[in-house]
Structure formats: C-alpha cells, structure tokens
Amino acid sequence: MIEVKNLTKKFVSTLAVDNISFKVSDGEILGFLGPNGAGKTTTMRILTCFMPATSGTALVDGFDVFTQSVKVRKRIGYMPENVPLYPEMRVSEYLHFRAKLKGVPGRNRKIRVDEVIRRCRLEEVKDKIIAHLSKGYRQRTGLAECLVHDPKILILDEPTIGLDPTQIRETRRLIKDLGKTHTLLLSTHILPEVEMVCDRVVIINEGRIALEDTVANLIGDSKQDAPLGLEVKGPPREIKAVLESIPGVMRVRYEEAQGAGRFLVEGESKMDLRAEVFNRMAKNGWPILEMVRKSRTLEEIFVEIVSTEAHERGPGQ
Numbered sequence: 001m002i003e004v005k006n007l008t009k010k011f012v013s014t015l016a017v018d019n020i021s022f023k024v025s026d027g028e029i030l031g032f033l034g035p036n037g038a039g040k041t042t043t044m045r046i047l048t049c050f051m052p053a054t055s056g057t058a059l060v061d062g063f064d065v066f067t068q069s070v071k072v073r074k075r076i077g078y079m080p081e082n083v084p085l086y087p088e089m090r091v092s093e094y095l096h097f098r099a100k101l102k103g104v105p106g107r108n109r110k111i112r113v114d115e116v117i118r119r120c121r122l123e124e125v126k127d128k129i130i131a132h133l134s135k136g137y138r139q140r141t142g143l144a145e146c147l148v149h150d151p152k153i154l155i156l157d158e159p160t161i162g163l164d165p166t167q168i169r170e171t172r173r174l175i176k177d178l179g180k181t182h183t184l185l186l187s188t189h190i191l192p193e194v195e196m197v198c199d200r201v202v203i204i205n206e207g208r209i210a211l212e213d214t215v216a217n218l219i220g221d222s223k224q225d226a227p228l229g230l231e232v233k234g235p236p237r238e239i240k241a242v243l244e245s246i247p248g249v250m251r252v253r254y255e256e257a258q259g260a261g262r263f264l265v266e267g268e269s270k271m272d273l274r275a276e277v278f279n280r281m282a283k284n285g286w287p288i289l290e291m292v293r294k295s296r297t298l299e300e301i302f303v304e305i306v307s308t309e310a311h312e313r314g315p316g317q
Contacts, residue, residue, distance in 0.1 A: 001152065002023065008056050027182075031202070038204045039206075077146030081157045090127055099112055157187045229265075
C-alpha cells in the first residue's frame with residue numbers, strides 16, 4: 001500500500017531524510033519510530049503530499065505522491081501531531097464540513113459522519129463546541145476527521161500525545177481496531193504502544209533507517225537471549241559457584257535481597273538454562289522463589305540502536 005524508494009529531503013544545508021526505502025503492506029500496522037529530528041514527520045508530510053521530496057519516489061496505493069497527489073489524498077487519512085481543528089464549531093458540524101471538503105457525496109455524508117462518531121466514541125460530545133472538549137476528545141475528533149471519507153490508509157503522527165493514561169488505553173484500542181480494516185503508518189514516542197498495536201517497526205535515526213523488523217522477531221530474539229533472573233533461598237557464595245559451573249553459563253551476578261539472594265545468570269546465545277538451573281537448585285535443597293527471563297523491551301532495543309549509531313558516527317557527523 002505504501003512503497004518508499006531512495007527518498008531524500010534536504011532543507012538548504014540540512015539533510016532531513018537520507019535515501020530511505022521501506023514498504024507498508026496491505027492491512028499492516030507499521031510503527032515508524034525515531035528520536036526527535038530523525039526525519040519521521042518530514043517523511044509523513046511527503047507521503048501525504050504536504051511537501052515534495054528532493055529525490056526518490058513514494059507510491060501510495062500505487063499512485064505517485066509527486067505526480068498523482070489528488071488520487072493519493074483521496075486514499076489517505078492524515079492526523080498530524082497537532083490536530084488542526086476549528087474550535088468554534090461543534091463536533092458533528094465540523095465532521096460534516098470536512099466530509100464535504102473531502103468529496104463525500106451528500107447522500108452518504110450523514111451515514112459516514114454517524115459512523116465515525118460511533119467508531120471514535122464521540123456520541124456524548126457530538127453536539128459540543130470543540131473548544132470545550134478535553135484533549136482526549138479533541139484527539140478523537142481529529143481521528144474521526146481522518147476516517148470520514150473512508151480512506152484505505154491512515155497516517156497517524158503521535159496520536160496519543162498529551163493524553164492521560166485512560167485516554168491512551170482507549171486510543172490504543174481504537175487504533176488496534178482500525179488495523180482490522182485499514183493500513184496504518186503510526187509514529188509515536190511511546191514504545192510500549194508499538195508493542196501492543198504494531199505488526200512491524202521501522203526505526204529512523206538522523207534521516208536514515210537504522211532497523212526494520214517485525215515486533216515478534218525483535219521481542220522474540222530478545223527473550224531468547226535474555227539473562228535469567230533468579231531469586232533463591234540459600235548460601236549466596238555456594239549458589240553462585242553452582243550456577244557458574246553449569247555448562248553454557250557465561251556470567252553470574254549477585255545482588256543481596258531480604259531473606260534470599262538475587263542472581264542474574266547470563267548464558268550463551270539462545271541457550272535455555274532454566275531446566276538445568278532448577279535441577280541444580282533442587283539437588284542442593286535451595287528453594288527457588290522466582291525465576292524469570294529478563295528480556296529487553298522494545299524501548300531498550302530502540303535506545304540501544306540510536307545510542308550505538310550516534311557513538312559510531314561520532315561527534316559532529
């Protein structure tokens with residue numbers, strides 16, 4: 001549905017997007033991640049025909065964003081980070097107005113507006129003036145505006161920014177539900193959000209793609225290589241020595257805890273040590289109070305990638 005090839009955008013002396021390529025498949029929810037200034041918003045503005053690229057190509061549902069922008073705009077719903085609303089209008093009035101601008105036929109306009117009001121859970125505020133709405137309801141109104149012309153593709157830039165925890169959960173559920181019927185490109189700084197709703201991630205840093213993979217692969221690989229967190233009741237020195245003697249164990253770290261010892265057991269890549277650790281502790285009569293894989297989160301993976309790239313490039317690069 002979205003295909004980006006060798007896309008580059010330069011502003012005078014600043015290279016905002018540097019020769020990036022990626023795809024978003026039909027029905028996929030892609031998390032488009034990166035630190036501030038990485039080039040995410042610039043890329044999304046190019047895809048939504050808000051600005052041209054310096055070079056490269058971008059297709060949306062098979063249409064070129066540079067030469068067929070009218071056809072592209074009909075197929076996308078774009079929600080920028082700061083949602084542009086008319087605060088003096090009522091919610092339903094605003095949605096009818098936007099539906100008319102987007103070419104929704106008069107006979108279908110009320111049906112579409114009623115549908116997006118229901119889907120975005122705006123029923124109780126549909127007759128309220130937008131200026132009087134909470135941040136959460138304004139975000140939902142912006143999302144309803146994206147949907148009113150029934151686009152195939154949604155491009156959402158920080159859809160949960162500024163929301164409270166309850167509003168964030170509701171918006172996440174809505175995005176997940178929208179993923180059943182739409183293709184989504186989602187930009188966010190909230191990494192647990194990506195784990196919950198996205199199928200695949202693209203991490204962009206300093207205008208370049210630093211990583212592209214499925215969420216399942218990233219989290220799965222992290223779990224397989226994760227160290228083993230262990231809480232055992234018994235003599236710490238002896239426990240540590242026994243753990244270090246297990247084949248495949250690379251390192252054991254000890255941390256004193258109330259009534260028991262906590263150990264972090266690092267093993268060889270993709271080696272599952274749990275059964276042997278259990279057997280050794282049971283053989284010595286040391287009760288295991290807790291045993292869990294200390295897998296990295298997507299947030300930790302993200303920080304590691306961005307920090308590593310910055311270190312490799314060095315200052316001023």
